[in-house]
Amino acid sequence: MKNVSSVLEYHDRTKHRPSRYAASLGYMDWETQPNPFRRYENAPLIPLPFSEATPPYHLLFQPDSLPYAPLCIESLAQLLRYALGLAAIKSHGGSEWALRCNASSGNLHPSECYIIAPPLKGLSDSPTLSHYAPRKHALELLHTYREPIGEETLLIALSSVIWREAWKYGERCWRYCQLDAGHAAESIRISAAMLGWECSVLSIDTADIASLCGLDQLHRYDPNERESPDMLLQIRKGSFTLPKTPELLYNANRLSHSHHLWPILEIIDTATQGEYPRPVIMKESRHTPSPTKSSGEIVLKRRSAQMMDGLGITLEQFRQLLDASLFCRDASDVNLVIFVHRVEGLEKGLYAYIRDLKELLSLQNSMDSTFEWAEFTEGLYRLRSGDYRGAAQMVSCNQEIAKDGAFSFGMLCNFSSSLERHGAIGYKNLFHQCGMIGQMLYLEATSLGLSATGIGCFLDDEFHALLGLRDQKYQSLYHFTIGRAIVDTRITSRQPY
Structure with missing residues (x-):
């Protein structure tokens, strides 16, 4: 099948073996360590409110046990806070680093998040495309649409800055970017469940995700720091129409001043684009946790x-x-x-x-x-x-x-x-x-x-x-x-x- 040979070659090439690990620099080039926070230069920044009230953890796994939260700026803020926001700031020996709610290989966080939202009071009277800035717990407003997209649903797109993982892990890093995307998707699903909302992965071409978020507007990114579209999630049930995103005005910040290139990464990432698989749903979970804390x-x-x-x-x-x-x-x-x-x-x-x-x-x-x-x-x-x-x-x-x-x-x-x-x-x-x-x-x-x-x-x-x-x-x-x-x-x- 199309591009399968590229997958098999990459998979075998990036296996760790007792006599030889997958190719990487073999040391930490701290001078080129990527900025873990993507920002869009001059994009309007909309601070999001905070909410500390969340339901007991065990109720997330009991169908229809939680009220269905209204779709508003406060609910969206809580969704993003507990899905992809910062969990803590750690420090030791004069160094300081942020931990996030979604797990990431080496705490490098290649995953980026884009929100396509209907009109929301406090955000816009029209549908919007925004980028989530976790360091500020804020939305960067990238575009306001004229056409409706659907009033009762949110769309969340996930993408990967592959360079963030390549900096440390070399050729095997593409694997870790995809694992991190899975971590982020499940983190979003759990956070949605706190609001009584459902979350599903859509079967859609990754090229359409790139077009929706402006990721295919390559001049807006450093050539070595472009974002690869991963998946599109639908939050809450409801019909929607994918809007057409025009040329966006805001360029992405540069994450490193120089880069070490691994040509195999572009090959495997290009090969694995296309129509995202429609999930096969297993039977109901046997999971029945005991009553727990928030x-x-x-x-x-x-x-x-x-x-x-x-x-x-x-x-x-x-x-x-x-x-x-x-x-x-x-x-x-x-x-x-x-x-x-x-x-x-x-x-x-x-x-x-x-x-x-x-x-x-x-x-x-x-x-x-x-x-x-x-x-x-x-x-x-x-x-x-x-x-x-x-x-x-x-x-x-x-x-x-x-x-x-x-x-x-x-x-x-x-x-x-x-x-x-x-x-x-x-x-x-x-x-x-x-x-x-x-x-x-x-x-x-x-x-x-x-x-x-x-x-x-x-x-x-x-x-x-x-x-x-x-x-x-x-x-x-x-x-x-x-x-x-x-x-x-x-x-x-x-x-x-």
């Missing part, structure tokens, strides 16, 4: 753990975490292979959590024929008993956090079938699905008083060999660990706004 508090407390303390968790917590992944009902191409280290009442070993049970037989036939497949409650199967802490650390580029958590896992994706169904853009979509699950598990871990960390550095084929996989039917695209974090008390934290 959802806003949980979102703002989410962190990526740097170290784990090696302590265990309960079987109930473990099961609740797994079931929380089912809330990502349109991430149907992802199942989990788990290294269980310290879960009370569960034997150490290698397990599989089959999120979509239709995949069970196919996975059994594809993986090591000596695996047990002993069932432990719905969807969870033990493949083999034993201490897999060393294997978990080895597979995760020798990072100790993978063995010191209560468990770690790889997200095993329907790789070849996704490419067959959707073409090259199916590759992008798989990473988005993994990022969505990752963001969901970050929040669920936080709600349980635990911590999580996404692991993008892993030895792809060593993990596949451990599972007995012999072809590209399944590929692991994201790894994760969950446990109890060791907090670095040298780092101080303050409110971001």
